[in-house]
Amino acid sequence: QKEVEQNSGPLSVPEGAIASLNCTYSDRGSQSFFWYRQYSGKSPELIMFIYSNGDKEDGRFTAQLNKASQYVSLLIRDSQPSDSATYLCAVSSNYQLIWGAGTKLIIKP
Amino acid sequence: DVKVTQSSRYLVKRTGEKVFLECVQDMDHENMFWYRQDPGLGLRLIYFSYDVKMKEKGDIPEGYSVSREKKERFSLILESASTNQTSMYLCASRDLTTYEQYFGPGTRLTVT
Numbered sequence: 001q002k003e004v005e006q007n008s009g010p011l012s013v014p015e016g017a018i019a020s021l022n023c024t025y026s027d028r029g030s031q032s033f034f035w036y037r038q039y040s041g042k043s044p045e046l047i048m049f050i051y052s053n054g055d056k057e058d059g060r061f062t063a064q065l066n067k068a069s070q071y072v073s074l075l076i077r078d079s080q081p082s083d084s085a086t087y088l089c090a091v092s093s094n095y096q097l098i099w100g101a102g103t104k105l106i107i108k109p
Numbered sequence: 110d111v112k113v114t115q116s117s118r119y120l121v122k123r124t125g126e127k128v129f130l131e132c133v134q135d136m137d138h139e140n141m142f143w144y145r146q147d148p149g150l151g152l153r154l155i156y157f158s159y160d161v162k163m164k165e166k167g168d169i170p171e172g173y174s175v176s177r178e179k180k181e182r183f184s185l186i187l188e189s190a191s192t193n194q195t196s197m198y199l200c201a202s203r204d205l206t207t208y209e210q211y212f213g214p215g216t217r218l219t220v221t
Contacts, residue, residue, distance in 0.1 A: 008149070032208045043199055043212035044152075088151070092208050095140075096167075101151035 002027045002093050006100035015109050019076040023089030023100055026070065032092035033065055035074045037085045038102065044088055048074070079107045112136070113213035115200055121219045128187040130216050132200030140203040141183040142210065143167075143175065145196040152199065158183055190220045 003026045013019040021035075032051055036044035050056045050063040050072065062075040072091075076083055084107045089100040116131035134141065143155045144167075154167030156175040164175050172194060176184040183202075187194055197217050201210040 034209065043215045045212070046209055049207065049209060090210075096154065096157065097208070097210060099152040101149060 002098050004089055004091050004098045004100040006087075006089050006103045008101060009104040010106050011103055012106045012108055013079050015079060015081060015107055017079055019079045019083065019105055019107070021074040021076075021087050021089075021103050021105065023072045023074075023091075024070055025072070025089075025091040025098070027091065027093045027098070028067075028070065030091045030093055030098075033063070033072045034090040034092075034097065035061075035063060035072075036088040036090060038088060039085045047087075076105075081107045081109055083107050113200060113202055113211050115198075115213040115216050117216050118214060119217050119219075121221065122187075122190045123221055124191060126187075126190045126220075128190050128218065128220075130185040130187075130198055130200075130218070132183045132185070132213055133181050134183075134202035134211070134213075135181065136202060136204070136211070137180065138202035138204060138211075139180070140205065141177065142201040142203070143173075143183065143185045144199045144201065145169070145194075146199055146215075147196050155185065187218075190218075192220050194218065195220045 034049045035047045038044040048063045060077045064073045086102040088102045090097040113134045142157045144152045158177040174186045200213040
């Protein structure tokens with residue numbers, strides 16, 4: 001059974017600090033990695049995707065991928081209360097996406 | 110801008126009823142998916158479709174069926190609704206160049 005693991009949280013971070021979200025996966029053949037944000041009662045929306053080892057930055061968000069360690073992370077700089085949501089990690093496997101259960105992030109003003 | 114729509118945001122049905130959930134996408138995507146999402150369990154794949162008239166079972170297909178007669182439309186059918194099918198149902202379509210999945214707004218189904 002291919003798995004994606006995330007800490008369910010909640011992860012509480014002060015406003016303006018860096019939030020660090022982590023995800024591990026079991027399928028070494030995975031090629032594409034996604035971070036989705038889901039507000040309560042809403043559907044998931046894509047924040048970032050990453051295919052290559054290393055860092056990928058987009059505004060306040062940085063995705064980090066380490067295929068050797070089977071580890072992908074999302075950093076949110078200058079966290080805002082509007083970043084409070086559940087963050088879902090998804091990993092491609094055999095043309096499907098395997099989803100983590102999500103980490104609930106709370107940004108405290 | 111990709112748009113995925115679902116026929117209902119909220120639905121209340123009785124045990125034993127046949128339930129139809131409709132999903133339509135406007136980006137000419139070949140792949141479409143049906144998930145259910147329950148607290149603490151994340152997204153679980155019910156069925157997916159690679160193309161018109163093609164369907165594959167996901168992780169939890171029991172009690173469900175699907176129909177894909179046209180490329181833009183993917184329907185989920187609960188043959189005989191049961192209380193354990195009370196859940197949020199999410200439809201998605203996929204861009205084959207990026208593997209990104211685009212989600213509809215979801216249907217919160219309650220079976221009483």
